[in-house]
Amino acid sequence: MKADLNPHISVDCVVFGFDGNELNVLLINRDPADASHPTGKLKLPGDLIIRSEMLAAAAQRILTEFTGLHDIYLKQFGIFDDPQRLDSSDDLEWLRNRSGLSIERVVTVAYYSLVKINHSIQTDLSIAYHACWYPCASIPALIFDHNRIIENGMEVLRRELLTEPLCFELLPDKFAINQLQRLYEAILGCSLDNRNFRKKIQRLPYIEPLNERQKGVPHKPARLHVFDNEKYLLLKKDHTIFIL
Amino acid sequence: MKADLNPHISVDCVVFGFDGNELNVLLINRDPADASHPTGKLKLPGDLIIRSEMLAAAAQRILTEFTGLHDIYLKQFGIFDDPQRLDSSDDLEWLRNRSGLSIERVVTVAYYSLVKINHSIQTDLSIAYHACWYPCASIPALIFDHNRIIENGMEVLRRELLTEPLCFELLPDKFAINQLQRLYEAILGCSLDNRNFRKKIQRLPYIEPLNERQKGVPHKPARLHVFDNEKYLLLKKDHTIFIL
DNA sequence: CCAAAAGTGTTTCGTATACACCCATGT
């Protein structure tokens, strides 16, 4: 129960992470482990904003609380404003109790964020609320309209992935081209031709090959590459569409 | 001063219209003509939302009040949430007086909308507030952060125009290909090759040529076309990118 | 030597671009 919350506006974060195989979303328990409600109710990380806080700052705050990370990629992608969105079930009661405020209508601003899954660390809150990664393909039922928020976030991510270099936020700094391809395939839900994919990627001037290879793999180690954001920004005037 | 406003959230509309030559935005006076403030202060059409109103409904309401039109194309494109966005000048005082509410922080949700400029009609409010079209290239200084909102809206429009058939919202139902081209040129700020443009458009299965021509022009009348939204939606799975 | 994934070239086809003149109409 924080000081000075604004009880009319909240922020919810759809945190995406890629485990090398499929896309995942970070979910937390509605109630901390030791609370009197040991129900399995799940939700997105999110909160009411503080009275004079910027929305993006609120989203960063929440993300840091649950992943330990700073400077996460964040994008506002929607507003969920149905006056009835909180009405069903006992979740509204829960919110009133938790915040200690008289909640009437809460408009929530949704952000998606992209994190390198193995950079995230455990925090007090991530432990207390059992923060866990769930594959996008099998998200359980969540409170309020959080399932719809995730659906919507995935659509936007799929669209924006085609025109912006978002994928590098999800991969390790040094990545193999085939990892990148698997990421695209996971998000777009289709399979791509490996030879054509490599050609396209290697043509991009802002992807730099390193003289360095994977270590400790039980087969031929792949060459590693880095994304050079400086070079990317220089070319950006040309509406560089990225991959199809 | 309306009943039951929510003093924390407002909606502002960037209404675009195309006059056949350049892109325009609808602006209104801050104060009605007969008010005690006959200053020339200008703003976007916008308002605080009603307590249990959907944001899109608020935007429609505002647009109908100022253009007489229903069923306008509307798209939410941003949120302006700086806690200081209202602080400068006397505009905050004005807002407090006008609404009769104790305003602290207002987060505004921005919509852009696209209208056929000559369909819009005069209404009580459009007259009282001197609603007028201003060319995007020469927008005067507006109150609050409304200039930034317009800038931002134009960027989003430019981007989305390339992947969605928005242009037909700005043109008459029956249009000539060259009108369409002038619209693209106006919004993208570049000139396009007429022959290639025609080919591209005529290849699109959802643009139907009519056996009908312009009337009353002092030169060869152009063939008219219509946009078939049904057909467009059927093809949409294919991520149909539109024009470059 | 075997398993597993990395890496490599060529052909074909469609679409993008560049470019200049004649046509139909109203006055």
Place this chain on the structure above:
DNA sequence: ACATGGGTGTATACGAAACACTTTTGG
């Protein structure tokens, strides 16, 4: 007849797509 914008075709270049085998490493 003339002024105004409407309408047309071709050649070239580039990028997208389809497609199968060899290489390198660790175990």
